[in-house]
Every structure is written in structure tokens, then in C-alpha cells.
Amino acid sequence: MAKASPTTQVEILNKSTDRLEVESIDFFVRMMSMLGMPKSVGEIYGLLYFSKTPLPMDQIVYRLGMSLGSASQGLKTLRSLKAVKTTYIPGDRRDHYLAETEFRRLFANFIKEEITPHMESAKERIQRMEDSLSSHDGQKDEFYHIRIEKLKKLTRAGGRLLPALAGLLKF
Amino acid sequence: MAKASPTTQVEILNKSTDRLEVESIDFFVRMMSMLGMPKSVGEIYGLLYFSKTPLPMDQIVYRLGMSLGSASQGLKTLRSLKAVKTTYIPGDRRDHYLAETEFRRLFANFIKEEITPHMESAKERIQRMEDSLSSHDGQKDEFYHIRIEKLKKLTRAGGRLLPALAGLLKF
DNA sequence: TGCGGGTTTCATTTTTTTTTGAAACTTTTG
DNA sequence: CAAAAGTTTCAAAAAAAAATGAAACCCGCA
Numbered sequence: 069m070a071k072a073s074p075t076t077q078v079e080i081l082n083k084s085t086d087r088l089e090v091e092s093i094d095f096f097v098r099m100m101s102m103l104g105m106p107k108s109v110g111e112i113y114g115l116l117y118f119s120k121t122p123l124p125m126d127q128i129v130y131r132l133g134m135s136l137g138s139a140s141q142g143l144k145t146l147r148s149l150k151a152v153k154t155t156y157i158p159g160d161r162r163d164h165y166l167a168e169t170e171f172r173r174l175f176a177n178f179i180k181e182e183i184t185p186h187m188e189s190a191k192e193r194i195q196r197m198e199d200s201l202s203s204h205d206g207q208k209d210e211f212y213h214i215r216i217e218k219l220k221k222l223t224r225a226g227g228r229l230l231p232a233l234a235g236l237l238k239f
Numbered sequence: 240m241a242k243a244s245p246t247t248q249v250e251i252l253n254k255s256t257d258r259l260e261v262e263s264i265d266f267f268v269r270m271m272s273m274l275g276m277p278k279s280v281g282e283i284y285g286l287l288y289f290s291k292t293p294l295p296m297d298q299i300v301y302r303l304g305m306s307l308g309s310a311s312q313g314l315k316t317l318r319s320l321k322a323v324k325t326t327y328i329p330g331d332r333r334d335h336y337l338a339e340t341e342f343r344r345l346f347a348n349f350i351k352e353e354i355t356p357h358m359e360s361a362k363e364r365i366q367r368m369e370d371s372l373s374s375h376d377g378q379k380d381e382f383y384h385i386r387i388e389k390l391k392k393l394t395r396a397g398g399r400l401l402p403a404l405a406g407l408l409k410f
Numbered sequence: 411t412g413c414g415g416g417t418t419t420c421a422t423t424t425t426t427t428t429t430t431g432a433a434a435c436t437t438t439t440g
Numbered sequence: 441c442a443a444a445a446g447t448t449t450c451a452a453a454a455a456a457a458a459a460t461g462a463a464a465c466c467c468g469c470a
Contacts, residue, residue, distance in 0.1 A: 087371040088383060095364050095390070102357060104275065106428055120382055125447075135430045140448055161438065161445060169386065171393050186273060193266050200258040211291055212259060215340065219266070222342050225408055233404070237396055277458055296417075306460045311418055332416065332468080 085118070092118045093132075103178065108134055108142040113151055113167060122155045122164035150177045176234035187227045194219050256289070263289045264303075274349065279305055279313040284322055284338060293326045293335035321348045347405035358398045365390050 093114035100110035111132050116123060123131075129139045143165060146152040151174055154163045168174060197216050201209075264285035271281035282303050287294060294302075300310045314336060317323040322345055325334045339345060368387050372380075 084371050084374065085383065088368055091364055091368045091371070095361065095368075098357065099361070102275075102354075104273075108429075118383065118386055136447080137431065137449080138429055141429085144448085163446085169389055171389065183273075186269065190266065190270070193262055197259055197262045197266075200255050200262065203255065212256065212289065215289055218340055218342065229404070229407065233400070236400060279459075307417080308419080308461065309459050312459085315418085334416085 089115065089118050103182075105145065106142070108132075108138040109145050112139065112142045112165075113146060116152060116165055116167035117169065119167070122157070122166040124160070124162035124164050126162065128165070149174065149181060172234060172237045175237060176231075179230050179234060183230055184227075187223055187230075190219075190223050191227075194223065260286065260289050274353075276316065277313070279309040280316050283310065283313045283336075284317060287323060287336060287338035288340065290338070293328070293337040295331070295333035295335050297333070299336070320345065320352060343405060343408045346408060347402075350401050350405060354401055355398075358394055358401075361390075361394050362398075365394065 093111050096114035096117065097107055097110035100113065101107065111134065112128055115128060115132060125136070125139050125143065128134075128143075129136055132139075134142075143152065146165075147154075151168050152165045153168060155166050157164050194216065197219070201212055201216065264282050267285035267288065268278050268281035271284065272278065282305065283299055286299060286303060296307070296310050296314065299305075299314075300307055303310075305313075314323065317336075318325075322339050323336045324339055326337050328335050365387065368390070372383055372387065
């Protein structure tokens with residue numbers, strides 16, 4: 069099927085749910101891009117968020133006018149963040165996607181998947197700083213030790229606080 | 240003055256503080272890029288973080304082998320985040336930059352400057368969603384109302400929690 | 411007022427990221 | 441087993457973001 073032309077996208081929009089959909093896509097595109105996610109990911113989630121029924125990939129492609137590749141990539145990302153789930157529809161071979169709308173869970177997952185790994189490698193890098201300092205200068209220079217200590221505190225605080233944060237969220 | 244050639248950058252590196260500097264730059268480039276900041280900003284902050292003396296812009300340019308434009312842009316960003324301060328050095332017309340190393344303060348500022356504004360516009364967008372829904376469908380459809388309610392809770396939680404977070408940080 | 415060091419701005423170039431689309435792969439079904 | 445539907449992968453194209461460098465600007469000073 070021919071991909072939707074630009075005009076088709078905006079064609080009617082009188083139904084209030086269509087306007088809602090547009091706002092939703094806009095909303096999540098921005099939100100996701102704050103978290104460093106590409107536009108396509110936000111678009112897909114935004115579409116699914118106000119969809120009463122689970123949508124198959126080709127519907128997503130058609131409604132958003134995006135390529136199959138983007139949709140597949142985007143859904144993969146969303147699956148890895150547990151932001152969508154697939155539902156089984158009898159008599160249909162296609163996967164149907166539904167948005168996970170519990171932000172608490174989404175948030176917790178995001179921290180686990182995207183932040184925690186960075187914290188780990190940050191700790192390693194700090195360790196390397198200490199090594200290079202102590203091996204060479206003995207214990208002489210306060211300044212550098214203090215700076216390194218601050219970094220340690222930063223990563224410790226981050227490592228404890230961020231995971232705790234998800235628990236604090238009382239939605 | 241000629242810009243440092245690539246080899247000059249890595250030339251010696253036996254002094255432990257040089258290795259520290261490299262690790263620091265690496266560290267902050269990654270950290271900043273998690274927060275959506277360009278590499279140049281992380282490099283500058285990383286350099287200043289382990290510098291005992293305030294550095295003028297031309298030193299930053301020379302040591303990092305970056306362009307004047309990048310350095311100026313990067314310092315502007317760092318100033319706006321209050322991540323560097325300028326110090327006065329008698330008899331020198333150049334500004335000298337020093338890293339602000341209290342992460343608590345930095346963090347609070349980052350939230351205020353970069354996050355809060357987005358929260359505001361998110362609220363407006365949600366308002367628009369409610370408008371388009373209520374104007375058209377009266378009050379019939381639970382589903383959409385619930386979804387919108389969730390978004391409201393999300394932004395409310397974000398708006399309260401994020402600023403509070405800076406206070407929680409006990410570095 | 412004109413000079414000169416220091417800095418900012420911004421059009422252009424470079425680099426990086428994202429999207430596309432077609433081929434390859436997988437799975438279901440006749 | 442072959443055909444077809446659905447999906448993923450990935451090289452190439454497009455778009456977006458960042459860096460460059462030169463011109464413009466500012467400001468103190470002679």
C-alpha cells in the first residue's frame with residue numbers, strides 16, 4: 069500500500085480523538101527526546117498511548133507515515149524499555165502493540181537500563197584516577213584527592229538515589 | 240599561535256596529573272552527554288575540574304585543541320548552568336574560568352534551567368488535550384480521561400520531585 | 411578617536427544520529 | 441515443501457547537531 073502522503077496525515081482531524089492523538093504524539097516526542105530517544109520512538113509511544121486497541125506494526129507505519137525500518141527499530145527500543153507489550157490477537161499473525169502506561173514502572177526500568185550501567189563505568193574511571201594519582205605522587209597533594217573524593221560522593225549518591233527515586237513516585 | 244597538532248595533545252602524559260586530566264575529561268564528557276550536552280562542554284568542564292588555577296579561554300583552546308568558537312560557546316553554556324565562574328586576575332584582561340565543584344548546586348540549577356521549563360509546556364499541552372476532549376465528546380469516554388489523568392499525575396510528580404531531589408542530595 | 415587584545419557571533423563544514431528501503435530472514439500455512 | 445506474510449537487519453541517504461574560523465564586536469587605553 070502506498071505510504072500516506074503528507075496531506076493525508078493531516079486530512080481531517082475533526083474528531084476530538086484525532087486531535088488528542090496529535091497532542092499525544094507531540095507530548096511524547098518531546099518527553100522522549102529529553103531522555104535522549106529519537107523522534108520515531110516518541111511518535112510510536114504517543115500513538116499507542118491513546119489507542120484503545122493494540123496496533124500492529126503496519127498500522128503504526130501507516131498512521132505515522134514512517135518507514136518499516138524505523139517502526140521496527142522504534143518498537144524494539146520500546147520493548148527493551150518495557151514501554152510496550154505485545155498482545156495476541158486470535159487469527160492474526162501480526163504482533164499487536166499496546167502501550168505500558170504505568171509510568172512508575174517505565175521510569176524504574178529506564179533507570180535500570182540506561183543509567184545504572186553508566187554509573188558503573190563511572191566508578192571504574194574514578195578508580196583509574198585514584199590509581200594514577202597514588203602511584204605517582206604518593207600522598208602529597210590534597211587538592212586532587214579532594215576532587216576525586218567529590219566524584220566518588222557524586223556517583224555514590226547517584227547510584228543510591230536514582231533507583232530509590234522510582235519508589236518515591238506515587239502516581 | 241598555532242593550534243596544537245594532534246600529536247602534541249597526547250605527547251607526554253607521564254605526569255600523573257596529566258593522566259588525571261585525561262580521565263577527568265573523559266568522565267565529564269560522558270556525564271554531560273548523558274544530560275544532553277555537547278562534547279565540547281564536557282571537555283571544558285573536565286579540564287577545569289582538576290585545574291588548580293583558573294584558566295583563560297585561550298589556554299582552554301590550546302590545551303583541548305578546540306576552536307575558539309567552540310570554547311566560547313561551551314563556556315557560555317557552562318556559565319548559564321553556573322558550572323563555571325570567572326575570576327579576576329589583576330593585570331590580565333582575559334577572563335579566567337574556574338569550575339564550580341559543588342554538584343548539589345549544579346544539579347539544582349540544571350533542573351531549574353533545563354527541566355522545569357519543559358514541565359511547564361507539558362502542562363499546557365495536557366490542558367489542550369483536555370480542551371479538545373471535553374469540547375467535543377461531552378463527558379462520555381472514560382478511557383481518554385483516565386489517560387489524560389495519568390499524564391497530569393506524571394507532570395505533577397515530576398514538577399514536585401525533581402526540584403526536591405536537589406535537596407535530598409547529601410554529598 | 412583609533413588601536414589592539416579579547417570575546418562573541420554566525421555562515422559554512424564536518425560529524426553524528428536517525429531514517430529509509432530493499433534484501434534477508436523467520437514463521438505460518440496451504 | 442513452497443509460497444506468503446510479517447519482521448528484522450543494514451548499507452546508503454537524509455536530517456540534525458556540533459565544530460570551525462573568520463568577521464564583527466566590545467571595551468579600555470593612549
